[in-house]
Each structure stands twice: as structure tokens, then as C-alpha cells.
Amino acid sequence: MTNKQQSRKQYQGEKNNKERTMGKLIAAVGEVLKEKGYPGLTIANISKAAGVDRKLIGLYFGTLDKLVETYIRGKDYWLSATMNAVEYFGNAPEVGSKGFLESLLLNQLEDFLINTEMQKILAWQICEKSLIMSEISQEREKMSALFFAFADKELQGKDLDLRAVVTILVAGIYYIVLHSAHTKSTVCEIDISTPEGLNRIKASIKNILGWAYNSVEEPARSTKS
Numbered sequence: 001m002t003n004k005q006q007s008r009k010q011y012q013g014e015k016n017n018k019e020r021t022m023g024k025l026i027a028a029v030g031e032v033l034k035e036k037g038y039p040g041l042t043i044a045n046i047s048k049a050a051g052v053d054r055k056l057i058g059l060y061f062g063t064l065d066k067l068v069e070t071y072i073r074g075k076d077y078w079l080s081a082t083m084n085a086v087e088y089f090g091n092a093p094e095v096g097s098k099g100f101l102e103s104l105l106l107n108q109l110e111d112f113l114i115n116t117e118m119q120k121i122l123a124w125q126i127c128e129k130s131l132i133m134s135e136i137s138q139e140r141e142k143m144s145a146l147f148f149a150f151a152d153k154e155l156q157g158k159d160l161d162l163r164a165v166v167t168i169l170v171a172g173i174y175y176i177v178l179h180s181a182h183t184k185s186t187v188c189e190i191d192i193s194t195p196e197g198l199n200r201i202k203a204s205i206k207n208i209l210g211w212a213y214n215s216v217e218e219p220a221r222s223t224k225s
Helices: 003-036 045-051 057-061 063-077 077-083 088-093 094-115 116-127 130-156 162-183 196-213
Strands: none
Touching: 003 045, 003 063, 003 116, 003 196, 045 057, 045 063, 045 130, 057 063, 063 116, 063 130, 094 116, 094 130, 094 162, 094 196, 116 162, 130 162, 162 196
């Protein structure tokens, strides 16, 4: 084996080891978050859960905040969903803003219901002041503006405050999922942890969007014989 081949093999090995270690550290953030909550997100706890030297957090991510931010960005449903929708908005699909919004909300409900780590992140965001969560929330708002710009063109001249409708639906999804996860009880006698309860909430999301959009549709013109 030549010196060049040896150097290439060594470099690839170092690169692979770095990627594996970074993956371990990112995954460890989720493990610590589930077990200890946001107060437990320390360098000592994360490095111990990952089984690596704590110095590697600074070497590979710069700071603990950057590591936590990397993890959250990978788990944030709204950031990833909205980023993936940029092409969708550009193509102006036939289903329009209502179809996209319905799919986005229903998928968010299902994802948030099973994503215990994201539940912890949201509780952290709501209950504690955090520069990381503030910055990510602001970025999420900028990404959401892409959708609303698309919807505004479609609904131009119509009296529908879509932003308020979506705010209420998103807040409702967050609340009922967190309530179910933390109290193991019902909300208004609906148990979202059961298929029957979940389907009732899904149906209502569809109905609310339908009512909102139908409320501004132009009535059909009557034809005279």
C-alpha cells in the first residue's frame, strides 16, 4: 500500500469516526432530554450518555448550545415540514393552501403524539426562557411566512383571517397532546390516546378548515331559464 493510499484510508477513518461520534452526541441529547428534561442538558450528562469524551462536544460542535440546536432542528416538525414545502408553494398545486394546510396539521398531530422528545422540547420552549428556543421559534415564523404568502394570493380579497385560524388549531394540537401525555386523562371527554379519540380530533381539524374556507367562497350564481 502506498503512502497516498494509507493517508486516504486514515483520513476516511477519521471522518467516519467523527460522523459517528457526532451522531452519538446528537442522539444523547434526546436521551438526556427524555430522562432528565431540559435542566439535565449538561455537557457531563450528554457526554456520559453518548459514551464519549466531553471535550469532543467543543471540538465537533463548538458549544453545548450548538449541539442542542442541531438536535432540535432535526426534531422540529414545523421547520422541516415548511422547508420541504418551498417547492410545493412554487408549483402552486391543485389542492391549494387548504389541502396543504390540512395535511400539515394532521401530520403534525400524529408526529407530535408519538414524539416524546419533541413534547419535552415544546414544554421547554413554553416554560423556560431560552435563547436557542427563541431563535428557532423566530426562524420557524419566517418559514411559516412562506406558506402565508402563498395563501394570501389565493385568498386575496376574501375576509378570512387564516393566521388566526391556524394559530388556534396549532395551539389546540399542542395542548391536547401535552395534556394527554402529562396527565393521562381526557380533554372534554375525548381520549386522544385512543384511535377513536384521535380520529375525532382529525375530523374536527378538517371540518374547521372546511368551514373557514367555505365561509369566504363566492356563492354560486343562479341561472335564469
